[in-house]
Amino acid sequence: MADKKKDKYCVRCSRKAEDGDKYCVGCGAPLVNSCTNVGDMFTKKCTKVNREDAAYCSGCGAPTIFHREGLLSGTAVRVEHKGEPS
Ligand SMILES: [Zn+2]
Ligand SMILES: [Zn+2]
Numbered sequence: 001m002a003d004k005k006k007d008k009y010c011v012r013c014s015r016k017a018e019d020g021d022k023y024c025v026g027c028g029a030p031l032v033n034s035c036t037n038v039g040d041m042f043t044k045k046c047t048k049v050n051r052e053d054a055a056y057c058s059g060c061g062a063p064t065i066f067h068r069e070g071l072l073s074g075t076a077v078r079v080e081h082k083g084e085p086s
Contacts, residue, residue, distance in 0.1 A: 012071055030071075034047065035049075037062035
């Protein structure tokens with residue numbers, strides 16, 4: 001094997017991603033933890049790509065896409081509750 005960059009795997013389904021993929025082809029989860037701050041009339045869109053464990057953008061403080069999609073196990077607050085409805 002050539003000396004390649006670290007393989008990338010989907011954080012949701014663990015499928016291996018190809019170089020340059022931005023979304024998982026298996027489940028559609030984002031593979032790049034980019035900022036969700038798309039800006040508005042007064043602020044510029046934030047295009048920062050954060051670490052994979054970042055819940056909030058280190059550049060502007062907005063939630064990251066992993067956080068918004070509930071892909072961060074440690075921070076997915078509402079996803080864990082799967083109790084039966086009473
Ligand atoms: Zn996936
Ligand atoms: Zn940002």
